[in-house]
Amino acid sequence: MDSGLAIGEFHHIAVVVSNIETAMRGNSLFFGIRHWEFRRFEGDRLPGLEDNGFLSAMGSNGSGITLELLQPLAPNSPHAAFRSWRGEGMSHAVSRCTAEQFAELEKQLEQQGIGEVHRLNLYGKLRSLQIESRPLLSGLGLEVQVIDEAGGFDSLPVDRVVEYDFQSILPVDKLYHVGIVVNNRDRAIANFQSLLGFPEFLPLELEVGSSLSSVSLRGETIDHAAKVAFSRINGFCFELMEPGPGKGAYQEFQSQYGEGMQHYFPTICDQSVLDAALPQLRDEGVEVLLEGVIDGVMNYYYLDTDALLGGVTIEVICPHDADWMGEMGMTREQGYLIGLG
Numbered sequence: 239m240d241s242g243l244a245i246g247e248f249h250h251i252a253v254v255v256s257n258i259e260t261a262m263r264g265n266s267l268f269f270g271i272r273h274w275e276f277r278r279f280e281g282d283r284l285p286g287l288e289d290n291g292f293l294s295a296m297g298s299n300g301s302g303i304t305l306e307l308l309q310p311l312a313p314n315s316p317h318a319a320f321r322s323w324r325g326e327g328m329s330h331a332v333s334r335c336t337a338e339q340f341a342e343l344e345k346q347l348e349q350q351g352i353g354e355v356h357r358l359n360l361y362g363k364l365r366s367l368q369i370e371s372r373p374l375l376s377g378l379g380l381e382v383q384v385i386d387e388a389g390g391f392d393s394l395p396v397d398r399v400v401e402y403d404f405q406s407i408l409p410v411d412k413l414y415h416v417g418i419v420v421n422n423r424d425r426a427i428a429n430f431q432s433l434l435g436f437p438e439f440l441p442l443e444l445e446v447g448s449s450l451s452s453v454s455l456r457g458e459t460i461d462h463a464a465k466v467a468f469s470r471i472n473g474f475c476f477e478l479m480e481p482g483p484g485k486g487a488y489q490e491f492q493s494q495y496g497e498g499m500q501h502y503f504p505t506i507c508d509q510s511v512l513d514a515a516l517p518q519l520r521d522e523g524v525e526v527l528l529e530g531v532i533d534g535v536m537n538y539y540y541l542d543t544d545a546l547l548g549g550v551t552i553e554v555i556c557p558h559d560a561d562w563m564g565e566m567g568m569t570r571e572q573g574y575l576i577g578l579g
């Protein structure tokens with residue numbers, strides 16, 4: 239195991255959106271986020287990029303879900319490139335590190351010939367660096383912020399506090415993992431291990447007729463296969479999914495966008511809880527995109543929450559049995575790698 243780049247601890251996923259006001263409401267409704275800190279970065283708050291600013295809204299639901307919504311304001315703004323090829327969606331993971339780690343990271347990037355997408359100097363006092371990691375990490379963007387400069391990002395002035403009073407539609411536990419569509423699982427595993435120091439990945443082979451009992455896409459029964467793998471380090475927990483033969487959510491994502499972050503997994507709940515929530519979800523434009531069944535273990539779902547959340551697909555697991563991990567033959571250590579515990 240390599241120790242990897244000195245990027246510090248995972249903090250949150252950043253989602254690039256077209257309309258930050260609409261996205262704040264949708265994410266509040268889905269996740270039960272009651273409080274957003276809205277900031278405008280432009281002019282002298284963004285030295286060097288005065289005319290190429292962006293909007294940021296940070297929200298947390300108090301149970302381990304923290305999201306940042308970003309809306310670029312000009313064609314050359316930070317995050318505008320992502321929006322022009324991908325539209326809305328999960329763009330990058332944000333980690334926070336010490337100034338000492340940041341100095342080490344700069345040295346590592348130079349030694350390994352890894353470039354920078356942008357370097358921000360927020361309010362002229364807080365450094366934030368987006369690493370040119372997408373080509374190396376299957377579309378995953380990485381932004382690293384120095385935590386101990388000027389009190390860190392959270393102490394930067396807030397322009398507006400936006401509050402909502404929604405209960406989440408579904409129970410929201412925490413962020414278990416983020417799923418990334420990759421073109422080649424083995425190559426992606428090797429890259430995540432060498433660049434970020436991930437430990438061993440837990441591989442799973444998914445195929446209707448063997449490990450999967452059935453899969454349906456928008457209600458239509460399909461053939462589906464994928465090679466996936468899970469691992470976790472420093473608060474980062476990822477599932478890497480290489481689409482196989484047949485149809486599926488990963489296959490559709492790959493043909494539309496190539497590689498990248500495809501799903502966000504916050505909920506394990508009883509089937510009756512999901513069933514009871516579906517009418518309200520439908521009222522908000524959310525439909526079941528894909529349903530997979532592993533007899534005796536679980537039903538798993540991808541919800542088409544793109545319009546509500548801003549290009550983000552949600553995974554929900556409904557176990558058939560309290561010991562669903564045991565039924566799958568999974569140890570506690572393996573459960574940890576998929577984000578449990």
Ligand SMILES: [Fe+2]
Nearest residue numbers: 417477503553
């Ligand atoms: Fe997943």
